[in-house]
């Protein structure tokens with residue numbers, strides 16, 4: 001499988017935010033997207049996910065077969081928001097996401113153990129601390145199999161141990177043939193990755 005962007009341009013409110021972005025990511029590869037505030041990292045991830053239209057160029061998946069014919073079908077998008085309902089329990093939130101995105105190799109209990117939240121699945125999501133909320137959102141990546149992870153500031157709010165755990169999850173995902181695109185201001189603890197620096201700042 002291959003994730004390809006060619007001459008990709010994006011805009012917000014009719015104003016150009018980035019242009020002429022190109023990359024190819026094969027199975028097992030990661031792209032780290034950096035750049036100053038407002039340079040368009042989140043916009044790029046949303047364009048890749050299909051949540052925003054691109055102004056020009058092309059973004060697509062090759063070799064995804066019948067299971068993953070489009071980027072939208074192939075990706076997990078983890079944005080700044082965790083996309084969980086505060087009043088539902090952690091388990092209920094993950095059950096919803098599993099029914100939406102399809103079952104993966106890991107069950108909900110194992111995925112929560114993986115992010116150090118075993119034992120908290122019965123709590124309303126809204127009761128969790130900021131870092132625990134982020135960890136529960138990261139567990140979403142593990143309960144359904146989507147080969148392309150699009151992660152926007154995935155470490156926001158995480159403590160050191162959780163940072164390291166997330167790095168391990170990303171390494172495992174790539175080692176299993178997955179693809180990661182992550183926007184970040186902080187090093188993610190991944191080696192041998194591709195890098196994209198977004199340059200233009202619009203104020």
Ligand SMILES: Nc1ncnc2c1ncn2[C@@H]1O[C@H](COP(=O)(O)OP(=O)(O)OP(=O)(O)O)[C@@H](O)[C@H]1O
Nearest residue numbers: 012013017036037038039040041042043044202203
């Ligand atoms: N709905 C919108 N309408 C108009 N402009 C917008 C809209 N959303 C974002 N922008 C602008 O688009 C530009 C890119 O924003 P974006 O969130 O992609 O940047 P970023 O690199 O992710 O920033 P940060 O590092 O602060 O998260 C910014 O100048 C922002 O103000």
